[in-house]
Amino acid sequence: MIGLIFGPPGSGKGTQASRVEREFGMSHLSTGEILRSEVAHGSAVGKEAARIMAAGDLVSDDLIDRIVESRLSRIDPTSNVLLDGFPRTTEQAKALDAMLEPRTVDFVVSLDVPEALLIDRLLHRAAVEGRADDTREAIMERMREYHSRTASVLDHYREQVVSVLEVDGVGDVDAVFDRVRQAIKKLAASKPRARGI
Numbered sequence: 001m002i003g004l005i006f007g008p009p010g011s012g013k014g015t016q017a018s019r020v021e022r023e024f025g026m027s028h029l030s031t032g033e034i035l036r037s038e039v040a041h042g043s044a045v046g047k048e049a050a051r052i053m054a055a056g057d058l059v060s061d062d063l064i065d066r067i068v069e070s071r072l073s074r075i076d077p078t079s080n081v082l083l084d085g086f087p088r089t090t091e092q093a094k095a096l097d098a099m100l101e102p103r104t105v106d107f108v109v110s111l112d113v114p115e116a117l118l119i120d121r122l123l124h125r126a127a128v129e130g131r132a133d134d135t136r137e138a139i140m141e142r143m144r145e146y147h148s149r150t151a152s153v154l155d156h157y158r159e160q161v162v163s164v165l166e167v168d169g170v171g172d173v174d175a176v177f178d179r180v181r182q183a184i185k186k187l188a189a190s191k192p193r194a195r196g197i
């Protein structure tokens with residue numbers, strides 16, 4: 001099974017992805033986490049990405065595609081994978097299709113949260129965690145990038161008749177996870193090749 005967790009910045013993708021990973025035994029790959037770790041280690045990739053991320057912009061498709069391809073090649077091809085933060089552009093979605101061949105994306109969990117709440121959550125996280133891209137300016141830029149380049153990724157999957165599971169992302173972590181779990185279980189019951197999860 002290949003699943004994606006999708007949603008705007010602050011929608012809780014990373015938190016829900018960790019729970020899905022545990023519940024369904026999937027390998028979780030977060031491009032945001034990979035990039036933050038590269039930045040922390042001061043690698044060549046990290047040096048290239050740090051300034052772009054801090055400004056709330058997207059790093060280049062080419063760089064992120066190479067990172068994901070190399071990580072996927074290290075994962076057992078029969079295992080269940082949950083991608084978080086990728087693909088973030090239609091170009092990345094097309095690159096992912098080519099990387100996965102002959103496998104395909106089985107489902108997309110899309111977390112739905114109103115924008116005013118997203119901004120509140122991100123400003124709160126800025127106060128608690130101090131992530132470099134959680135300044136008000138970078139947050140607004142990430143929202144703009146989401147609307148102009150990322151939101152359309154869902155259309156890519158809808159056109160391919162991939163199941164897009166829309167989940168209400170408002171509420172506490174457990175309540176949201178309950179909805180995510182139900183949605184994945186319902187899908188698994190209706191799709192023969194998804195029964196393994």
Ligand code: ADP
Binds near residue numbers: 010052084
């Ligand atoms: P969030 O969704 O909360 O903004 P992430 O942790 O998923 O946070 O990503 C943080 C930053 O890392 C993004 O704003 C972007 O700069 C970079 N990034 C992560 N994934 C991608 C991607 N697939 N393509 C381009 N940039 C990415």
